[in-house]
Amino acid sequence: MKSVKNIRCFIRSVQTHTSAGQSLKSLDEVPSLSSYPLIGHSYLFFPGGKYKAERLTEAVANLSKTLGPIFKLKLGGIDLLITTNADHTETLFRNEGKFPIRPSFLALSHYRKKNFNSIGIVPGNGEEWYRFRNAILPLLKTKVVNSYLDRHESVADTFVEYIKRNINHDLVLNDLFSHLLKFTIEAISVVSPGYRFNCLSEEQKQTTNIIKASIDFMDGLYSTLMGPPIWKIYKTSGYLKLESSHNVIYQILKDHLSNTKKLYEENKTLLKKENPFLFELFENKNLQWEDIIMLMMETFLGGIDATATTAALTLHYLSHNIDIQNTAREESTSENPQYPFLRACIKETLRLLPTAGANSRFLIHDTQIGDYLIPKGILVSAFSSVTSQSEKYFNEPLKYNPHRWLRSSKEAMHPFASLPFGYGPRMCPGKRLAEQEIVILLKKILQSFKLVSTQPPEIGMVYRMNRIPDRSINIKFVNTNC
Numbered sequence: 299m300k301s302v303k304n305i306r307c308f309i310r311s312v313q314t315h316t317s318a319g320q321s322l323k324s325l326d327e328v329p330s331l332s333s334y335p336l337i338g339h340s341y342l343f344f345p346g347g348k349y350k351a352e353r354l355t356e357a358v359a360n361l362s363k364t365l366g367p368i369f370k371l372k373l374g375g376i377d378l379l380i381t382t383n384a385d386h387t388e389t390l391f392r393n394e395g396k397f398p399i400r401p402s403f404l405a406l407s408h409y410r411k412k413n414f415n416s417i418g419i420v421p422g423n424g425e426e427w428y429r430f431r432n433a434i435l436p437l438l439k440t441k442v443v444n445s446y447l448d449r450h451e452s453v454a455d456t457f458v459e460y461i462k463r464n465i466n467h468d469l470v471l472n473d474l475f476s477h478l479l480k481f482t483i484e485a486i487s488v489v490s491p492g493y494r495f496n497c498l499s500e501e502q503k504q505t506t507n508i509i510k511a512s513i514d515f516m517d518g519l520y521s522t523l524m525g526p527p528i529w530k531i532y533k534t535s536g537y538l539k540l541e542s543s544h545n546v547i548y549q550i551l552k553d554h555l556s557n558t559k560k561l562y563e564e565n566k567t568l569l570k571k572e573n574p575f576l577f578e579l580f581e582n583k584n585l586q587w588e589d590i591i592m593l594m595m596e597t598f599l600g601g602i603d604a605t606a607t608t609a610a611l612t613l614h615y616l617s618h619n620i621d622i623q624n625t626a627r628e629e630s631t632s633e634n635p636q637y638p639f640l641r642a643c644i645k646e647t648l649r650l651l652p653t654a655g656a657n658s659r660f661l662i663h664d665t666q667i668g669d670y671l672i673p674k675g676i677l678v679s680a681f682s683s684v685t686s687q688s689e690k691y692f693n694e695p696l697k698y699n700p701h702r703w704l705r706s707s708k709e710a711m712h713p714f715a716s717l718p719f720g721y722g723p724r725m726c727p728g729k730r731l732a733e734q735e736i737v738i739l740l741k742k743i744l745q746s747f748k749l750v751s752t753q754p755p756e757i758g759m760v761y762r763m764n765r766i767p768d769r770s771i772n773i774k775f776v777n778t779n780c
């Protein structure tokens with residue numbers, strides 16, 4: 299077995315020709331723009347520069363028109379290889395190995411190691427990441443996710459009542475995303491920390507604190523990732539934001555988790571039934587108490603932003619596409635528990651406006667990408683937010699057409715052109731949970747309301763840590779009985 303692996307490595311290392319027999323080009327030959335010492339290509343994103351950092355997807359789409367589907371930029375002191383070709387994305391993922399390496403969130407792992415002696419999944423890589431990742435795998439099991447279904451139904455019912463209470467006299471709920479943040483906090487809280495926060499039925503200071511802390515956390519994460527690591531010398535504003543928001547969330551969650559742990563100690567059978575995810579964490583002999591807290595925090599924080607964005611955008615698209623809305627409503631009253639059309643609507647939203655702009659990995663060995671031999675250690679960003687809107691991969695790519703995702707569809711789609719949850723061993727562990735929350739929410743909303751758009755259909759995304767809508771989404775909710 300070992301020798302077969304060695305032979306494969308040998309073949310990979312000496313592969314210097316394309317399938318057409320031409321010799322592979324080197325990293326130096328990958329197209330780029332002129333760069334400057336120290337700042338590299340950062341000048342492109344300086345104030346008054348050609349592009350805006352918060353519109354990175356548009357910048358990449360524009361650059362690939364002049365430089366081609368594969369090019370490189372020097373940003374933050376490192377060479378970044380960017381591709382907008384779905385075949386390259388496939389190559390990247392097929393070669394990522396057992397421990398895929400993503401850019402580390404060094405500030406977060408530094409803070410967590412110092413204060414908790416545990417780093418969790420998101421910031422880490424290698425064996426350290428793998429230990430945590432294995433522990434969180436139950437979240438991807440259908441049975442585990444299903445066990446929260448009744449409570450997700452109840453949270454969605456509460457959101458319907460919330461809409462009725464909060465629409466204005468024109469029946470419009472302004473800034474839907476901000477309201478959906480309360481929905482996603484309440485929905486994820488039943489899983490982690492295993493205590494339902496009443497964000498939707500009560501005006502709570504705690505809800506405001508969680509929303510502010512989760513936004514600050516994402517901002518802090520992003521700015522310490524993109525900026526130079528001077529937080530190692532003194533605490534920058536980004537680092538301080540990360541630290542204080544982490545602390546706020548930690549203080550809110552830890553007591554609730556302690557109560558769930560008490561339930562585990564008193565009645566294991568009950569906890570296994572009510573909260574199989576936390577049950578599995580408490581059962582896991584490889585985890586210390588602080589490890590469990592970190593995993594619980596990551597599940598909680600991971601579950602807020604991206605899910606609210608995707609739900610808000612799906613409602614936006616449904617409000618602008620009446621036929622699709624009617625088909626979705628028909629399904630929402632049917633007895634098909636799989637809801638294939640509602641799921642297709644979510645997929646289509648995530649194709650058009652995915653919350654992650656790109657999927658990135660450091661190469662773990664020299665790899666042929668297109669006509670280039672790219673050396674081990676280079677960071678490759680596959681811009682799925684560009685491939686997923688490309689006419690090379692989708693018919694009428696800018697049209698909201700959930701039908702293309704149905705089994706009956708004849709449209710041939712590249713399996714690596716739209717990857718909103720990532721891929722492989724590092725794929726989003728909250729995928730099924732997020733889908734369940736959104737499907738149930740759509741179902742309940744469509745049963746109660748007709749969605750009427752109040753704004754033009756054009757909408758884009760801006761980068762925070764996850765991408766979020768670039769403007770408020772205001773929708774009119776008309777009672778279906780009217």
Ligand code: HEM
Binds near residue numbers: 725
């Ligand atoms: C529509 C909602 C969501 C979207 C679009 C989304 C998207 C993503 C993406 C693109 C990644 C990176 C995957 C990769 O590198 O291959 C990721 C990672 C992650 N997500 Fe999500 N996510 C969503 C909801 C959630 C939820 C509900 C949770 C909580 C359970 C969650 C927890 C995480 C965690 C912990 C990671 C890090 C995984 C690792 O590094 O191994 N996400 N997500």
